[in-house]
Amino acid sequence: MALRAAVLRHVRVAVQTRGLESNPWFTSGSIRLMSSHDDHLTKEEVADRVLSVIKSFPKVDPSRVTPEVHFQKDLGLDSLDNVEIVMALEEEFKLEIPDKEADKIDSCNLAIEYIHNHPLSS
Amino acid sequence: MGPTTGGRTRLSGMQKQVLSLYRGFLRASRSKSPEDRRQIESFVSAEFRRNSKQVDHKNFIYIEYLLRRGKKQLEQLNSPDTVGLSSMNVTFSETENPKN
Numbered sequence: 746m747a748l749r750a751a752v753l754r755h756v757r758v759a760v761q762t763r764g765l766e767s768n769p770w771f772t773s774g775s776i777r778l779m780s781s782h783d784d785h786l787t788k789e790e791v792a793d794r795v796l797s798v799i800k801s802f803p804k805v806d807p808s809r810v811t812p813e814v815h816f817q818k819d820l821g822l823d824s825l826d827n828v829e830i831v832m833a834l835e836e837e838f839k840l841e842i843p844d845k846e847a848d849k850i851d852s853c854n855l856a857i858e859y860i861h862n863h864p865l866s867s
Numbered sequence: 868m869g870p871t872t873g874g875r876t877r878l879s880g881m882q883k884q885v886l887s888l889y890r891g892f893l894r895a896s897r898s899k900s901p902e903d904r905r906q907i908e909s910f911v912s913a914e915f916r917r918n919s920k921q922v923d924h925k926n927f928i929y930i931e932y933l934l935r936r937g938k939k940q941l942e943q944l945n946s947p948d949t950v951g952l953s954s955m956n957v958t959f960s961e962t963e964n965p966k967n
Contacts, residue, residue, distance in 0.1 A: 824886060825915055825919075827886075828886050832894075848883060
């Protein structure tokens with residue numbers, strides 16, 4: 746009992762003296778929680794994976810795929826292909842994209858933007 | 868399929884419905900077996916594109932009919948009682964060839 750109290754007292758004091766700066770868990774934890782996307786996918790990582798998904802699309806010529814391409818304008822796809830691409834991206838990033846948003850994603854840029862900003866992308 | 872050759876075109880309400888239906892079929896197929904999924908996607912893809920080529924995009928009445936029919940078929944696909952794909956194929960081919 747006495748030992749326990751002593752240990753607890755010790756622990757309490759330890760926490761008090763350490764503070765936020767010296768406790769690595771707290772430091773990274775609190776800063777992480779405050780920031781927006783640091784623990785999220787980086788834009789680069791999203792871009793790489795988006796490009797990879799598009800390049801693997803059977804109707805696409807991979808050599809024409811750049812981060813700026815429009816699916817229909819530049820890659821010669823139709824609007825149904827557009828739907829298929831967005832769904833492939835959903836599977837890649839484990840998202841479900843509502844129709845209203847999906848209809849707007851018709852280029853690589855927009856896809857990267859949307860996915861990067863989505864809190865649940867993984 | 869509609870004005871897909873142009874630049875960033877705004878989709879008409881009807882086009883959105885068509886794309887939404889297409890998306891619905893693709894979503895439904897995800898929950899099936901890999902083989903069924905391939906079959907469904909291949910079939911639905913061919914069907915939508917065929918209609919897009921053959922049907923006059925101003926023929927709203929017929930397109931609305933196709934949308935209604937498609938929605939019912941999608942409901943069947945999503946229903947747990949649906950037995951398999953062969954019945955779906957029969958339905959499609961029966962009403963094929965809209966020679967207007």
